[in-house]
Amino acid sequence: QSLFVGEAGPNRGARAVALQWFADKAVELSDGQLEMDIQWGGALFKAGAALNGIADGVADLGTVISVYFPQEMVAYGIADLPIQNPDAWVGMKATDELMRGSESIKANLAEMNLVYLGTFTTSAVHIGCKGAAIRTVEDIKGLKVRGVGAYGDTFREFGANMVPMSIYDAYQGLDTGLIDCSQGYSYAMAALKQQEVIDSYTLLNWGQVGALGVLMNKDSFDALDAPVQEALLTAGEGMADKLGELITADNDKAIETMKAAGVEIIELPEAERAKLVETSKQFLDQWVERAGQAGLDGAALLDEYRGLIEKYEGIRDEQGYPWARG
Amino acid sequence: MLRRIEQLLLDLAVAAVIGLGVLITATVLLRVCFNSGVPDAIVMVRELMVAAIVLPLAVTTAQRAHIAVEFVSNHLSENGQKALVVLGSVAGLFALAPLIYAGWREAAHAMTSGGFFFGELMLPKWPGRVIFLIGMSFCWLRLLLMVVADFKAMWHGEPLAETAYGTEG
Amino acid sequence: MDGTLVGLCAFGAVILLLGLRVPIAFALAGVATVGTFVMFAFRTGAFAPERAVRPTTSLVFSNSFDLIHSYDLSMIPLFVALGHIAYRADITTKIYHAARVWLARIPGGVAIASVVGCGGFSAITGSSIACASTMGRICSPEMLRMGYDKRLATASVAAGGTLGSLIPPSVLFIIYGIFTETSISSLFLAGILPGLLSLLGFILVIYVWVLRDPSAAPRFTGIITTREKFAAALDAWPAIALFTIIVGGIYGGFFTATEAAAVCVSAAVAIGFAQGKLTVKALIEALRETCVQTTAIFLIAAGAKIFVAFIALTGVAGEIVQVVTDAQLSPFMLLAAIAAIYLLLGMFLDPIGIMVLTLPLMVPLVETYGFDLIWFGVVVIKLLEIGLITPPVGLNVFVIAGVVGKEVPIDRIFAGILRFLSVDVIVLILIMAFPIISLLIPGSM
Numbered sequence: 001q002s003l004f005v006g007e008a009g010p011n012r013g014a015r016a017v018a019l020q021w022f023a024d025k026a027v028e029l030s031d032g033q034l035e036m037d038i039q040w041g042g043a044l045f046k047a048g049a050a051l052n053g054i055a056d057g058v059a060d061l062g063t064v065i066s067v068y069f070p071q072e073m074v075a076y077g078i079a080d081l082p083i084q085n086p087d088a089w090v091g092m093k094a095t096d097e098l099m100r101g102s103e104s105i106k107a108n109l110a111e112m113n114l115v116y117l118g119t120f121t122t123s124a125v126h127i128g129c130k131g132a133a134i135r136t137v138e139d140i141k142g143l144k145v146r147g148v149g150a151y152g153d154t155f156r157e158f159g160a161n162m163v164p165m166s167i168y169d170a171y172q173g174l175d176t177g178l179i180d181c182s183q184g185y186s187y188a189m190a191a192l193k194q195q196e197v198i199d200s201y202t203l204l205n206w207g208q209v210g211a212l213g214v215l216m217n218k219d220s221f222d223a224l225d226a227p228v229q230e231a232l233l234t235a236g237e238g239m240a241d242k243l244g245e246l247i248t249a250d251n252d253k254a255i256e257t258m259k260a261a262g263v264e265i266i267e268l269p270e271a272e273r274a275k276l277v278e279t280s281k282q283f284l285d286q287w288v289e290r291a292g293q294a295g296l297d298g299a300a301l302l303d304e305y306r307g308l309i310e311k312y313e314g315i316r317d318e319q320g321y322p323w324a325r326g
Numbered sequence: 327m328l329r330r331i332e333q334l335l336l337d338l339a340v341a342a343v344i345g346l347g348v349l350i351t352a353t354v355l356l357r358v359c360f361n362s363g364v365p366d367a368i369v370m371v372r373e374l375m376v377a378a379i380v381l382p383l384a385v386t387t388a389q390r391a392h393i394a395v396e397f398v399s400n401h402l403s404e405n406g407q408k409a410l411v412v413l414g415s416v417a418g419l420f421a422l423a424p425l426i427y428a429g430w431r432e433a434a435h436a437m438t439s440g441g442f443f444f445g446e447l448m449l450p451k452w453p454g455r456v457i458f459l460i461g462m463s464f465c466w467l468r469l470l471l472m473v474v475a476d477f478k479a480m481w482h483g484e485p486l487a488e489t490a491y492g493t494e495g
Numbered sequence: 496m497d498g499t500l501v502g503l504c505a506f507g508a509v510i511l512l513l514g515l516r517v518p519i520a521f522a523l524a525g526v527a528t529v530g531t532f533v534m535f536a537f538r539t540g541a542f543a544p545e546r547a548v549r550p551t552t553s554l555v556f557s558n559s560f561d562l563i564h565s566y567d568l569s570m571i572p573l574f575v576a577l578g579h580i581a582y583r584a585d586i587t588t589k590i591y592h593a594a595r596v597w598l599a600r601i602p603g604g605v606a607i608a609s610v611v612g613c614g615g616f617s618a619i620t621g622s623s624i625a626c627a628s629t630m631g632r633i634c635s636p637e638m639l640r641m642g643y644d645k646r647l648a649t650a651s652v653a654a655g656g657t658l659g660s661l662i663p664p665s666v667l668f669i670i671y672g673i674f675t676e677t678s679i680s681s682l683f684l685a686g687i688l689p690g691l692l693s694l695l696g697f698i699l700v701i702y703v704w705v706l707r708d709p710s711a712a713p714r715f716t717g718i719i720t721t722r723e724k725f726a727a728a729l730d731a732w733p734a735i736a737l738f739t740i741i742v743g744g745i746y747g748g749f750f751t752a753t754e755a756a757a758v759c760v761s762a763a764v765a766i767g768f769a770q771g772k773l774t775v776k777a778l779i780e781a782l783r784e785t786c787v788q789t790t791a792i793f794l795i796a797a798g799a800k801i802f803v804a805f806i807a808l809t810g811v812a813g814e815i816v817q818v819v820t821d822a823q824l825s826p827f828m829l830l831a832a833i834a835a836i837y838l839l840l841g842m843f844l845d846p847i848g849i850m851v852l853t854l855p856l857m858v859p860l861v862e863t864y865g866f867d868l869i870w871f872g873v874v875v876i877k878l879l880e881i882g883l884i885t886p887p888v889g890l891n892v893f894v895i896a897g898v899v900g901k902e903v904p905i906d907r908i909f910a911g912i913l914r915f916l917s918v919d920v921i922v923l924i925l926i927m928a929f930p931i932i933s934l935l936i937p938g939s940m
């Protein structure tokens with residue numbers, strides 16, 4: 001059985017390696033009953049059409065980025081909220097368990113002809129600036145910032161002027177002074193050579209954009225034999241460990257690259273971070289309301305999610321990351 | 327009647343292009359002069375793009391402004407050339423039909439599901455999709471009428487009309 | 496169903512339909528839709544059409560809608576509008592008059608100026624199609640009005656438009672950089688010399704063309720004083736002002752390339768009204784023409800996008816790369832094979848589509864041969880640029896055909912393109928044979 005996989009991103013970088021690992025693992029676990037044909041770069045559909053593309057069977061499975069579907073993917077959107085959790089692996093494990101375990105989410109997805117397989121993350125949200133440095137939340141006022149999601153909304157609350165722009169245009173935007181700061185993730189900043197144009201990088205340690213992962217067409221999934229379905233689910237669960245390992249290493253390396261390029265690395269003080277968390281609470285409330293409109297108990301999901309984050313933080317602190325356990 | 331509707335659609339597209347220019351210019355001026363901006367400007371630009379590009383389709387078709395390669399057809403007899411023009415329009419009917427069917431499904435889905443774009447204003451997804459459906463549908467209708475008219479003209483051995491609007495436009 | 500077979504049949508069907516004068520957009524979209532339907536219907540081996548309807552319509556819709564539903568591409572209708580408005584406000588005529596009297600001694604001076612203008616414009620927009628649609632509307636009608644050979648007046652701009660992606664900034668280099676994890680800024684620097692070399696090649700083509708056939712570019716024959724020359728240059732101030740606004744605005748950090756289009760249209764409208772040369776009626780008429788032409792261009796681009804998604808389903812592009820990989824060619828033969836593949840795909844598909852389909856397989860292959868990925872990027876972009884002007888599907892040529900209207904048939908433009916293509920091939924060979932042309936600037940930074 002050959003399955004089409006739609007991915008809007010390139011076949012390079014940590015996410016691509018994790019997706020390829022997932023595909024290989026699923027093939028291996030299915031004893032070669034499966035074949036995976038990954039179409040990179042949005043050859044079949046762009047990120048904005050991924051949900052319908054998969055539900056309609058253009059691809060059997062593929063990467064869905066929730067921010068494009070705030071209505072349909074409201075449950076998954078929990079992983080995009082500014083909940084204080086900068087750890088990529090912990091975030092993915094908590095999200096994965098929530099998505100995999102919750103019956104209401106499962107039913108919600110099934111209604112759209114979708115099945116959840118596994119999750120990714122872009123990792124912790126930080127911010128790089130040129131000609132400016134964010135040491136306190138007061139520094140945000142008046143800056144021209146490229147940012148997305150609830151994080152961008154929070155910067156706006158602190159007086160930033162939000163400039164819409166893709167992360168790929170951020171290099172030139174920072175270079176010419178069109179924007180002062182760009183929200184991003186360490187490995188992506190380094191991959192796009194933004195260390196060449198920023199002179200400070202503030203570690204916010206605030207939250208991540210984690211509501212992206214692999215979903216499958218339910219008809220295609222149901223048509224498979226039970227052991228093959230199991231192979232896909234197991235491989236999907238393993239993605240968190242694989243991507244966690246890759247992205248943690250890449251992020252550390254990226255920070256070193258920035259330091260070597262003379263970028264000042266700033267740790268946002270605890271008291272300042274608390275102000276960010278406090279101000280961003282309203283966006284959590286907004287999400288709970290939207291979840292309610294979709295027939296989900298948002299407050300309960302949020303509590304469950306926070307509990308799961310605590311659980312995996314505990315596991316990490318006691319046993320270390322799975323790839324470091326030897 | 328149909329012609330009036332098509333001209334109206336074209337003028338709505340003109341309004342959309344003006345909207346694009348004004349909206350983006352305003353974004354730039356607000357940013358440069360007042361360090362502020364227009365909320366969800368990108369989403370609005372995208373929706374306006376659909377209006378600007380798709381609504382004029384019927385007029386473009388009526389003016390026979392679709393681009394084609396005439397390398398071979400120029401060597402044919404007049405009747406052969408006419409036949410190829412009709413063939414091209416028939417091909418258009420076939421090519422656009424799935425788009426209209428899909429557009430109808432998408433528009434209906436967007437309206438019933440209440441999908442919206444992430445942003446400050448949470449703008450709904452249906453307007454662009456409905457505009458797409460309208461533009462494609464009128465284009466298809468115009469193509470159909472042109473096929474009928476061209477076929478009649480061929481039958482009576484008359485030359486094909488320059489545009490679907492006759493000599494006046 | 497064998498995807499490769501379906502894919503190859505589709506290429507054949509497109510050629511056939513285009514030959515039968517079927518509008519390009521309908522040929523591409525129609526063949527892709529039927530092909531997609533066939534691929535999905537035979538998904539499980541047996542013929543099951545009922546299962547193909549939903550994925551086929553979904554693929555067709557999302558690929559066409561998403562192309563149009565684009566923020567970045569808003570620069571195309573706006574730049575086309577800029578051309579129309581500038582034409583009606585007399586701005587283009589003035590700059591062309593100035594170019595004509597200043598360059599009267601140079602054979603084909605105005606065509607050369609147009610191509611140089613394309614080079615300058617490409618340094619702004621980053622997109623070949625945007626470059627061709629704007630410069631096409633501005634340059635070609637003026638040259639036609641001066642009595643230039645129709646092939647020269649259109650082909651020079653279609654070819655000049657291909658500089659859009661080689662001279663930085665460039666959308667294609669950004670996508671290549673993302674797919675290869677190479678430095679986008681190095682790629683930009685690497686494109687400069689090959690871009691200028693291509694520009695030089697185009698200038699040479701025009702020069703030789705007009706030298707051999709002076710009637711192709713009637714010269715300004717009247718006697719003109721130095722004073723009149725400067726008056727003509729002074730008269731061209733609105734065009735110079737617009738150019739200054741674009742360049743200063745982008746490099747000064749006031750706006751992005753996409754925003755530049757809107758700002759320029761606003762400025763042109765303001766200048767036109769201030770000079771009393773533009774009326775509300777003329778403005779609306781200009782925008783109506785803009786809409787009809789942009790629509791025709793976008794419909795083709797949407798058809799091409801659907802075609803790319805269909806080709807992705809067939810896997811034919813990957814199949815071709817696989818054949819080359821298995822052949823274990825010598826480095827020289829590999830390079831020749833890669834050029835052949837990109838030129839072949841470039842006959843039908845658009846540059847971004849080709850990159851998305853081939854790079855995931857092609858890059859690992861060239862890496863095993865130890866090729867420099869920056870240099871290879873320049874080679875690929877040059878090949879893709881050539882594809883924009885090769886028949887049967889040459890997007891830049893269609894764009895020019897769209898903006899000049901029925902006055903010049905497409906085959907005349909393609910006829911003119913042939914001369915530019917021959918020089919393009921020489922430039923391409925130089926870039927492939929001497930990597931230093933690409934690597935000199937990024938290496939010295």
Ligand code: NA
Pocket residue numbers: 617618619620621622658659660661662663664665
């Ligand atoms: Na460029």
Ligand code: NA
Pocket residue numbers: 841842843844881882883884885886887888889890
């Ligand atoms: Na071509």
